[in-house]
Amino acid sequence: MxxxxxxxxxxxxxxxxxxxxxxxxxxxxxxxxxxxxxxxxxxxxxxxxxxxxxxxxxxxxxxxxxxxxxxxxxxxxxxxxxxxxxxxxxxxxxxxxxxxxxxxxxxxxxxxxxxxxxxxxxxxxxxxxxxxxxxxxxxxxxxxxxxxxxxxxxxLSREDASPLQISQADRLLYDDPFGGQALFTEVDPTAAAIAAAHWFHAAVTVTAQRTNRHPIQVVGSAEQAGKPLAIESLIDIATAISAGTRARHVVMPLIRNALHIADGYVHGILDLQHRIATAQEFVHTADPELGLTPDTIPLPLTSLNPTRPAPDLLDNLLHGIHTCWQLYQHHSDARQEFVDATREEAAVRSERLL
Structure with missing residues (x-):
């Protein structure tokens, strides 16, 4: 605006x-x-x-x-x-x-x-x-x-994404799978996040194959300092796309849910019930000396920043791709090899983008 x-x-x-x-x-x-x-x-x-x-x-x-x-x-x-x-x-x-x-x-x-x-x-x-x-x-x-x-x-974060913008973001990520400046200045961030989810999954796949790790182990190493919930969105995306869900159908519910929360309400209660149950279990098993109670433990309603969910998710996904490279280079420090393998994997699974 x-x-x-x-x-x-x-x-x-x-x-x-x-x-x-x-x-x-x-x-x-x-x-x-x-x-x-x-x-x-x-x-x-x-x-x-x-x-x-x-x-x-x-x-x-x-x-x-x-x-x-x-x-x-x-x-x-x-x-x-x-x-x-x-x-x-x-x-x-x-x-x-x-x-x-x-x-x-x-x-x-x-x-x-x-x-x-x-x-x-x-x-x-x-x-x-x-x-x-x-x-x-x-x-x-x-x-x-x-x-x-x-x-x-x-x-801005949008509840929809133009196929034209998604395709443009996909081309930009092909040129630079780590995300260049154009991804932040030329493309709608919701569309960019959808394309980045597709490329993130490709990076996770090739890294898991190269390091003989499970894909979730690869994703789990992408923790960001100061963003404890970032890993949650990455695991959700990697798991869903691995199960055959299209990138668009994974990303849009995450962004829309965060936008609803920014407007002051939760859309649907199943996810909220799961978060409450997880928080209650954490309180029950936590060290009593911590003094945690159901009234004192913070309950996150979304894994994204509700004031800027699409840019926030895009940041998380690009961080995830960088993390994949960091793991990959322990077995091969050929950066171009990682880029080429990620491009090949993204092309093979291109039907999951839209």
Whole structure:
């Protein structure tokens, strides 16, 4: 999403968004005599509008389980349809008295009211132009094109993944199975995580064969300092793909579950029941001197960071591939041999990618 701010030194309204390796910023409008409070209010409202519009990208109607009247799918579609009403709302002669059915419409009305309060024709024109560019960026990202302003999608976790983006990530990983910069700056992280899961499994397979270890032993050596749950997601992915599950069908539930938790709820209770049972068993068998009780032990609801599940999972998977190489080189320090073997294994199992 785009974050709007006031540059007090230059007296400008700016727009800033992520590129995957840092942020970029542009000047939206120059402020001349506007009240500082109203200008900050405008920046906050534009940020809220951007957040809601990008949520239509990260949470598309197509991924909702229900699509009837008053369903989640219907609500999401109404929000997406509201894109067409945003610009007319901003340029309307009056912002009051218009019905606002969706959150996006409400946010656009808030921006329009503040623009009327500031009462500057040039500011209204500049803001409307920038919002139009923001809407176009969302639509461009939906088509799988993350160039220019749509590049901010590389920092977002989506409930769906474009086959075009997955294929692009697969090609990037073929070029560099360890994950190059382009994987973080050119590809949707959900799509990148799906492709990385496929390549991670290939790396685990060739490493297990080369070291005469069980694949789960290979995965188990991928612990990350400060990320005790990372290994959980890697074991889940390696086990499922080994059983014949496609990479997409393994990764998407993990990311969607984390996104649900970020929204404040757990989708389904079976996984939660398993986590509670595991925690209770741990408390029961733990050293009494630790003083652990069911009320003091932390219970993780997901193995991923719910604020950025797709980038977090991508990081875990690439770490897993690096770990495979570290094990592999104990038996052969020929890095190109490991890369070639991983490429060959990924090609043999390519049907499991999508």
């Amino acid at each position: 785009t974050r709007y701010a006031i540059d007090r030194a230059r007296n400008t309204l700016t727009a800033q968004w992520s590129t995957g390796i840092g942020d970029t910023a542009t000047i939206v409008a120059r402020l001349v005599g506007e009240q500082l409070h109203d200008a900050h209010q405008l920046a906050a409202e534009l940020t809220q509008l951007s957040q809601l519009c990008w949520r239509s990208y990260t949470h598309p109607a197509s991924t909702a389980e229900q699509h009837g009247p008053h369903s989640l799918g219907r609500q999401r579609q109404l929000e997406r349809d509201a894109f067409d009403k945003v610009l007319p709302t901003l340029i309307a002669a009056r912002a009051d008295g218009q019905p606002a059915v969706t959150k996006i419409e409400q946010a656009a009305l808030a921006v329009a009211r503040t623009l009327r309060k500031l009462d500057t024709c040039e500011l209204t024109t500049s803001v409307t132009t920038d919002v139009g560019a923001e809407l176009a960026a969302v639509e461009q990202a939906e088509r799988g094109d993350l160039a220019e302003r749509a590049q901010q999608a590389v920092a």
